[in-house]
Every structure is written in C-alpha cells, then in structure tokens.
C-alpha cells in the first residue's frame with residue numbers, strides 16, 4: 001500500500017490531441033478525515049472520453065477542470081477508515097473522486113458496490129456509467145423492436161459493445177463499426193454482432209449498404225463525423241438516431257462543416273435526440289439491477305483494457321483517442 005498520496009493534476013489545457021505534458025504527478029501526505037467523512041483507497045480509475053471536454057476550460061453540462069487541480073473521474077475503491085455511520089471499513093464504493101491513491105468523501109458522491117453482483121471493476125464499465133448510457137440511450141430513445149436494423153459506431157468501446165449486445169437481446173440485427181480487425185472480429189465472433197465494418201480499412205458507405213439491405217432503423221452514434229454522415233444516408237422511415245457521443249471531434253480546435261440533416265429527418269419522419277446519462281438519474285437503480293442480472297446470467301459479455309499504475313492514467317486517457325482500448329479502459333491503482 002502507498003504510504004503517500006499521489007495525484008494527477010491537469011497543468012495545461014490540451015491543444016488537439018492531449019499530451020503527457022498536459023498532466024503532472026504530485027505527491028502529498030495521505031489525507032485525514034473529520035467526523036462524517038470516510039477515507040477511500042482507490043483500486044480502479046476510469047478514463048472517459050467526456051473528460052476531454054472538461055479539459056477545455058469551458059462550462060458545458062459539467063464544470064471544466066481547473067488547472068493545477070487534481071482531476072476527478074470514476075473511481076472504485078475500498079473504505080479504509082470511516083467516521084460516517086453509513087459506511088464501514090472494507091466496503092467497496094464507486095463515485096466521482098480524485099485521480100489519487102486516496103480520497104476523502106462525506107458519502108454524498110459515492111455509492112456502495114456489491115462485489116457479489118459482478119467483479120468490482122464493472123462498476124465503472126458495464127454495470128456502471130457506460131452500461132447505463134447504453135441501456136437508457138438504446139431502450140428509451142432507440143426503442144428497439146425485434147427484426148429492426150441497429151447500427152452502432154464506436155462499437156468496440158465500453159458503451160458501444162453494450163449497446164450492440166442489448167440490441168441483440170431485443171432481437172435486432174446489429175451492425176457494429178470499429179477501428180481494427182481485432183475489434184471487428186471480437187464483435188462478430190465473441191459478441192454475436194451480425195455484421196461489422198472496419199472504418200479504417202473499408203469504404204463505410206459501401207459496406208453499410210451491403211450490411212443493411214433494408215436500411216437503418218436505429219443509429220446509436222458514439223463518434224459523429226464522416227462515419228455518421230454515411231449512416232445518415234441510409235436511415236429508414238421512423239428511424240431513431242441516438243446521439244450519445246461525437247468522439248471524432250473532441251480534439252478538434254475548430255468545428256468542421258458537415259451535411260445538414262434536417263431535410264433527411266423530415267423526409268424519413270425520423271427522430272434524432274441527444275442525451276446525457278444523468279438525464280436518467282432517477283432510474284439508475286433499475287439500470288444497475290438489469291445490467292447486473294444480464295452479466296450474471298451471461299446475456300451480456302464485457303471486456304476491459306487495464307493499464308497498471310496511477311502514473312499511467314494520462315497515457316490510458318490519451319489512448320482512448322488512438323483506439324487503444326477494447327471495451328472499458330481502466331487503470332489499476334492498487
């Protein structure tokens with residue numbers, strides 16, 4: 001166990017692709033807790049694409065990260081000391097905490113994780129925020145019906161691979177778009193996707209036309225850009241386009257002009273809707289239970305890419321934009 005508390009700070013706002021020099025590792029003493037607080041030893045840290053937006057210094061739906069302050073994100077950890085009646089030593093918790101070996105909480109920003117439901121790392125992935133994003137985005141906005149054609153971009157990531165599998169559970173035909181042969185093979189051979197497209201080696205529109213002979217009923221968009229422009233050309237009447245993420249533009253300094261889609265939406269009586277997972281905060285318990293049960297009974301498979309060491313968290317974060325991960329990207333801290 002670390003005898004000191006190491007933390008990662010954001011010291012420079014990234015320009016374009018984030019770089020190692022935008023981050024700094026600092027060492028402090030382990031914090032002490034007051035009455036009502038608890039001390040958490042971090043075990044897993046989650047790196048997530050949305051954090052790139054918080055590094056810009058502009059308020060969006062969340063406050064920006066401040067320079068020279070500890071980054072915060074999803075952490076799974078163990079309570080090692082508690083002066084809070086609701087938490088006991090040894091319990092596993094998950095919450096938005098610092099990128100540090102140790103964090104102090106008053107209990108408001110964390111939840112308990114049941115290690116019997118699924119491995120604790122999944123509280124940051126398939127039975128955590130990305131899983132909830134897939135679950136509510138697909139079911140509430142996409143409203144999949146059996147036999148429909150569902151296309152998901154960013155398909156081999158934490159959200160995407162969950163979307164595709166839930167669509168299969170609902171009886172849909174699923175086409176996944178991802179960025180390597182290893183990824184598309186995994187989606188098809190291990191997760192049962194019907195068709196896959198490697199957007200780095202294939203002509204996406206051409207491959208989509210052959211993979212979707214009856215058009216696209218639901219598009220779950222994780223990436224935006226030219227991939228989404230191609231999918232939009234094939235949408236069906238009454239199709240639903242679920243706007244989850246636009247990772248292809250997160251490192252852009254200027255927005256890029258893209259085709260206007262309003263006419264297409266009118267001509268196909270289609271729905272396009274963006275969402276943020278916390279829109280569904282009142283229903284998270286339902287999501288955790290259903291996702292946990294699907295994992296437990298084998299209906300949902302998951303994969304994690306795990307990097308060791310807090311000091312490697314920036315590298316793991318940057319890797320998200322280079323397609324390094326298959327499934328949920330985590331950092332093992334202790």
Ligand SMILES: NC(=O)c1ccc[n+]([C@@H]2O[C@H](COP(=O)([O-])OP(=O)(O)OC[C@H]3O[C@@H](n4cnc5c(N)ncnc54)[C@H](OP(=O)(O)O)[C@@H]3O)[C@@H](O)[C@H]2O)c1
Nearest residue numbers: 049133157158159178179222223245246247248276277323
């Ligand atoms: N709306 C919400 O509440 C919400 C919540 C969570 C996540 N999201 C969004 O959902 C998306 C997926 O998140 P995640 O956590 O599951 O991440 P992820 O998919 O596990 O990791 C990112 C993946 O994006 C792909 N990618 C990177 N740059 C790309 C580009 N220029 N074009 C196409 N693909 C690219 C890479 O795979 P390839 O090898 O395939 O390129 C990479 O592995 C992100 O856009 C994220 O912001 C939204």
